[in-house]
Each structure stands twice: as structure tokens, then as C-alpha cells.
Amino acid sequence: MPRRPAPLPDSLGEVFRTRAGLERGVSRARLGASDLHAPFHGVRVRSGPAPADDPDDPFARGRRAREREWRRARAYAPLLTASAFFTGRTAAILYGLPLDPGDDLDVGVIAPARAPRGRGVRGVKVEGHLVRVRECEGLPLGSPASTWAMLGRELSVRELVVLGDAIVRIPRGRSGVPHPDARLATRAQLGSALDAGPRRGIARLRTALPLIREGSMSPLETLFRLDAADAGLPPAELDVEMRDASGRLLGISEFVYREHRVVVEIEGDHHRTSRTQWNRDLEKYAAYAAAGWEVVRVTSSHLRQGRAVELVRAALGRHR
Structure with missing residues (x-):
């Protein structure tokens, strides 16, 4: 033994x-x-046993990815120099933003320090005026706005809009109450990071910034919004509290075309796999119908196939 x-x-x-x-x-x-x-x-x-994912938890995969990145970052923390900080994809995931992790940790340093090298690390040297560093759970991270701007070097315009929407969104608590103080940054702060000076990817950042909106609560919502705008659909209200004539809250919806009495619901897979979510949706949609709203339910499959915009366009046409 x-x-x-x-x-x-x-x-x-x-x-x-x-x-x-x-x-x-x-x-x-x-x-x-x-x-x-x-x-x-x-x-x-x-070493210790890694926690197992809960198959009934639709958000377990993303949460575990973030926990793994935190473990990697904390493992590297003893090697950080005084001017070093986590940036890029690493910082984005530590903030809980919707981005896939890289193979290596992204570690930045303020010039003239030398960027770190070694197995499992991608180092980058940054001019001090191009980044703001904050402490998050004991680790130095580029601020959310700085992280967004620094990712301009590797993300597409649509990816930058998805990331920007996630940064500026106002989270809601379990009861649906918005918490403005909990958002990671404002659009103005993203603009300040962009205006800090020339950087790689600045053309993509400048294209993405005007497309970022407060109220998109998931990447699927952002992608539908971009597709709808490209197709010429009228702008919708985002993240709307829906109430009946007496003021009773019926639900919170992603896209509302008030003049047309049309609501668009973007449904991730958890709307199908979670029994609680499924029952909640049925009750909400019945309440919407009773109040005179048509609900268009859009899935990731509709978005991939290019059908989402046409489904909504048809609904809007029925309610002119």
C-alpha cells in the first residue's frame, strides 16, 4: 500500500x-x-476533488468554467509582480462575462515592465494610460471597461457588442428588482476606455460601441437585436416590466414592441429543461395573452437558421 x-x-x-x-x-x-x-x-x-456539475442546473457549465478560471488565476497569483494584473479573456471570465476561456492565462503588465512568459501564460505589456486596474476578490484585474477595450485586438464587432452588453446590463435580483449599482460599467466608461488612446483593434471598438445597449440580458438577446436592426425592424424596448391595466406585474420580457402589442421572448435551453421555468413561462404567456399581447418565442435554433427575424416581422405585420 x-x-x-x-x-x-x-x-x-x-x-x-x-x-x-x-x-x-x-x-x-x-x-x-x-x-x-x-x-x-x-x-x-x-490537489482536491473537483466539484461535479449538477445536470439539472442549466447554468452549471458556465459557473464551473468561471470557478476553474479563478483556481488557475489564484494558482498563478504568487508569481504576479507589482505591476502585473489579469486581463483579456481571463479577466472577462473572472467577471462572469460570456466569453470562452483561452488555453493560457492572460497576464498584463504596465510598461516598461517586461511581459511574463512561461507555460500556461500569455503576457502583454500595456501603456499605463490605456488600462485601469482594480482588485476583485483579492486579485488585480483590468477594469471591465479596460478589459473590453483590450479585447478589441482579438474579438469581432459582434463579439464586442455581446461583451459590451453584458458589461453595461443592470442585473435583476430573484424578485426581479433591478440593481444598477451591481453593473460592471456604463457605456460612458466604455467610451472613456476607448478614448484613452490608440490601441490594436480600435476600429472594431469604435464600430461596436454605438451598438451596445443597456437591457440585453444574454448573448442570444444581443444577437437577435443586431439581426433585427440589420433587417430593418423597428427598435424595441428592452428588459421591460409587463403589467396589466391594474398595474399588476405579469412578467419581465426581453423585447417589447408596444405599438404593435408584440412581445419577443428569447429562450435558452433552460426554458425547456427546467420544469420550474417551463411552468413559470406557461403562466406568464397566458397572462400576456389575456392582456392582449402576442408572444413570439425565439430559440437559439431560430437564430442560427436565420428564422428569428422573419417570425417577429410576421407578428408585427399582423398588428399594424
């Missing part, structure tokens, strides 16, 4: 530099034991 590794000093914590372990009397052989993970050169992380 294999011998259990000797216990480590509690003072080392969950993440520590190998140099700190050696200074506390830990042998090099012990630093190579199977209960320690080496995500970066000179760093060790105490």
Missing part, C-alpha cells in the same frame, strides 16, 4: 511557491508528490 505523503506546514496555504516550501523545510521530493499540482513553474497547489 503506497505511503501517504507527509503533511505540509499549514502556513503554506492552498497555493504556494516552491521556494516558500523549501524555506519551511519541505523537501523537493515532497514537492513532487501526487497530492500537489504544478500548474505553473515554481508554484504548487494542494
